[in-house]
Amino acid sequence: MAVSNQEFVYYHAGGKRGSRPVLRGAAAKDTFETIPLVDVSGLFSKDIADRKAVATEIGKACREVGFFYAANHDIPDDVISETFEAVKNFFSMPLEDKMEVHLHKSAALRGYEPLFETKMEGTGRGDMKEAFTIGDDPWEPEQHCPYQPSTEEPKRNSWPTAYPGFRPQIYDYYTRVLAFSRKLMQAFALALDLPENYFDAATSFPMVGVRILHYPPQERQDARDIGLGAHTDYSFFTLVQQENVAALQVLNANGIWIDAPPKPQTYVVNVGDFLSRITNNVFKSTVHRVLNKSGEERYSMPFFFSPDKAATLSTVPTCVGEGSIGEEKYEELNAGDYLMERLKAARWQHPSNQGKPPPRVQDVATAEVAAMA
Numbered sequence: 001m002a003v004s005n006q007e008f009v010y011y012h013a014g015g016k017r018g019s020r021p022v023l024r025g026a027a028a029k030d031t032f033e034t035i036p037l038v039d040v041s042g043l044f045s046k047d048i049a050d051r052k053a054v055a056t057e058i059g060k061a062c063r064e065v066g067f068f069y070a071a072n073h074d075i076p077d078d079v080i081s082e083t084f085e086a087v088k089n090f091f092s093m094p095l096e097d098k099m100e101v102h103l104h105k106s107a108a109l110r111g112y113e114p115l116f117e118t119k120m121e122g123t124g125r126g127d128m129k130e131a132f133t134i135g136d137d138p139w140e141p142e143q144h145c146p147y148q149p150s151t152e153e154p155k156r157n158s159w160p161t162a163y164p165g166f167r168p169q170i171y172d173y174y175t176r177v178l179a180f181s182r183k184l185m186q187a188f189a190l191a192l193d194l195p196e197n198y199f200d201a202a203t204s205f206p207m208v209g210v211r212i213l214h215y216p217p218q219e220r221q222d223a224r225d226i227g228l229g230a231h232t233d234y235s236f237f238t239l240v241q242q243e244n245v246a247a248l249q250v251l252n253a254n255g256i257w258i259d260a261p262p263k264p265q266t267y268v269v270n271v272g273d274f275l276s277r278i279t280n281n282v283f284k285s286t287v288h289r290v291l292n293k294s295g296e297e298r299y300s301m302p303f304f305f306s307p308d309k310a311a312t313l314s315t316v317p318t319c320v321g322e323g324s325i326g327e328e329k330y331e332e333l334n335a336g337d338y339l340m341e342r343l344k345a346a347r348w349q350h351p352s353n354q355g356k357p358p359p360r361v362q363d364v365a366t367a368e369v370a371a372m373a
């Protein structure tokens with residue numbers, strides 16, 4: 001049997017394991033090599049022409065890359081730096097104070113995840129990061145939920161009792177990023193040639209998550225130690241605030257990792273699987289990973305935005321048709337069920353997973369390479 005020396009990149013995308021051949025030289029395709037930057041200040045204009053001009057640029061980035069830097073957003077620098085201070089205070093607490101809000105105690109998959117608890121790529125000792133997540137919770141008055149939750153509906157978020165100042169700081173950040181996300185969502189609608197308010201009805205109380213992350217410096221300087229394994233996001237879209245340590249990388253069509261270092265006063269915005277799905281893959285949900293080779297502690301805060309739990313979404317009308325767009329590829333689906341399924345797939349140790357084994361990407365990889373030979 002011939003042995004193929006084709007190199008592959010392995011990842012976790014759309015809830016499934018996948019791989020991509022690394023293409024160099026004559027075999028290389030036309031793909032992105034940098035992450036575009038979009039000045040989003042026009043989204044705050046009263047003039048629809050200004051908003052449409054930004055949307056056009058966002059649309060181009062979403063079709064070609066799936067990632068862009070948003071510059072000139074309206075989240076103040078001091079709110080971001082104060083929130084990062086709170087994030088560092090949180091992670092520097094003793095482990096037992098963090099474990100009080102362990103994600104395994106939460107049916108909504110909220111709370112703290114210690115180092116190596118997830119294993120996005122299915123190999124090695126796991127993702128070298130600790131995380132804490134909160135999100136939409138109709139019981140928390142800070143969120144001004146537009147409906148009265150039923151008494152059967154459990155509370156979703158948990159906050160550490162050892163750090164009372166944490167919650168107000170996170171909420172200051174949350175409230176502002178949510179408002180900015182709504183502007184971006186309208187820009188995505190315009191970018192798809194839809195009315196600006198197209199997604200408004202499906203996002204009256206959107207499923208969101210503020211996730212804070214701490215990546216210690218990796219001991220090994222190659223990808224055998226990984227901060228967060230290669231994946232696509234489950235969200236509609238994500239806004240990542242990174243502090244000052246470069247580690248985020250985005251995979252292009254040639255299987256080459258493109259750096260997405262922090263740029264002052266910007267967000268990294270990326271399309272998630274949900275938005276890609278309802279655009280018939282016209283908008284790309286692009287694989288990315290975190291590799292902290294800097295030798296420094298890295299902190300970041302992704303904000304995930306998705307439709308209402310009860311929303312049912314089907315392919316948008318402007319993304320079905322003739323030619324390059326093609327036939328509708330996906331059935332309509334309930335947003336809440338989809339998100340929960342995806343979150344659980346990445347957290348095999350959660351009690352609700354009933355002891356199912358972790359994903360084993362390397363097995364698939366070996367089989368694929370054998371099939372090519």
Ligand SMILES: O=C(O)CCC(=O)C(=O)O
Pocket residue numbers: 211213228233240242248288290300301302
């Ligand atoms: O830490 C980062 O820069 C990105 C994190 C990320 O991709 C995620 O949490 O989905």
Ligand SMILES: [Fe+2]
Pocket residue numbers: 231232233288
């Ligand atoms: Fe991500």
